[in-house]
Amino acid sequence: MALPAQDDRTMPAVVLRDLDQRPLEQALAELHALTEQSGHVVVICSRATPVTVVRRLYTLRSLLESDRIAFFRPDLPPLGVAVLARQLRQLASCDLSPGVLACAGRLLTHYIHAGAVLGSVARLDRVPVGLKAHARSWVPGSQFAVLAHPEPQLVRIGPDATLKGPEFSTWMLVAKGQLPGDWVAALAKEWNVHGLRETPLPAESPRWWGTGRVVEFCSYLADLSVLYQLVASVRQSSCHWCGIDVIGDRCVFCSAVPPGHEPPAPRAPEQHTPA
Template sequence: MPTAIAVTSADLALPAQDERTMPAVVLAGIDRRPLDQALTELNALVEQYGYVVVVCSQAAPEPVVRRLYTLRSLLESDRIALFRPALPPLGIAVLARQLRQLASCDLSPGVLASAGRLLTHYLHAGAVLGSVARLDRVPVGLKAHARSWVPGSQFAVLAHPEPQLVRAGPGVTLKGPEFSTWLLVAKGQLQSDWAGGLGGQWGVHGVREVPLPAESPAWWGTGRMVEFCGYLADLSVLYQLVTSVRQTSCHWCGLDVIGDRCVFCSATPPAPEPPRALEQRTPA
């Protein structure tokens, strides 16, 4: 049975990319249901799938995050991974879908879960904002703050992989990926076509549009925005990226992983032992 990939709201469960993409498990309202009911549901998921990876935004409401950690603690289970990368909500949704694509392949649960860390490096996530006055996820200079108060100002911001901020306008662009991607666009309350035009500057395969995640305004500090994300869509490319990385066994739980941390038990490799001092020999 494939590892379950879960998200905390339905708007983070993007439509399937291909016929092999596994459906997302949506933990909507998990903080509002009685604790025993939520505990029973999550335990049933673990029993059904064996392992569950919950991909959660750092902008998720605090009660949702507390409930997830409480449930994992009560179940005393290392088969539930809570993954909260520093990505905007649309990037979280894209990453969750990529893991859903890979869940149909012959990857072990530990490798699939830790693949999330690897795949974040290939996401280019940003937004066009009507104001950066409340933006605290990307460094904002004093001039940009001042321009936020000028009517009609728009700013193009790339939050990941390298922070960038420019004033949006004709001929202005952001440094994009050095490989071919698709571009996903989610429109908020800002009237702007700048993000769609970014696809031509980045040379993407195509531009697709989805609804704006509910957590995006909180992450970006404004609802006057258009969020975008450049991503790899081809399953064979994603699979090759993951399987080309050396796998190791977690010294704590024994799962095969890639990278330096097990997403399920959070263990890191033990520090190497210092070399023993050479024994001094006393001459006869």
């Protein structure tokens, strides 16, 4: 799912459609042309993306033998993934190197609060669900509020139900499925968000949440200057394997981590020659 641009500077998204259904040669030509045109490509996809699509992505990168293609599958619900992708598109207009921009996704994930209102948690396996919640899922009219990230939370919706939100100012994006969004609107006021925007429900959301009776929401940082300051304030280093500039402890392009510092070898005892 590609969200509309936040501003005039936001880079356009490229959606790689039906990778597992099109001929391999066609998908290969598309990704090769995109890499040549852009220089580097960061492919962001949900963990709910079908296994056949993920396998095709790795096959394509292997056939291209390219170290300029990075895959990033954040542990976020589909709407959170779409928000993160747009944040990286915003940052792509700044003076950040490809490696730093690609690694910024892991950093910005920490500032995203993503959840949903569900009509049932009987098939929810992304968040711990107790036996009582499972049993209440079968009661007609029951609804549950779930926060999947950054800290799992689950409550049955009632007069006093709430979720712990961010401790900083955010915007909120809401995607309505087969449930009304009144409770999410009340949560937005409680979280004191700058504003509430709506968008269609991502196609992968019912699979991720285990039900189509869902209203997905995500609070996020929308200001480009704030996003840039967060990323630019992190110390940069060069990947010891591929040499690209990175932030954090892992290169998104080659998956290398800094080598561990081995303790110095013990000194051999000095041998004294008898006089």
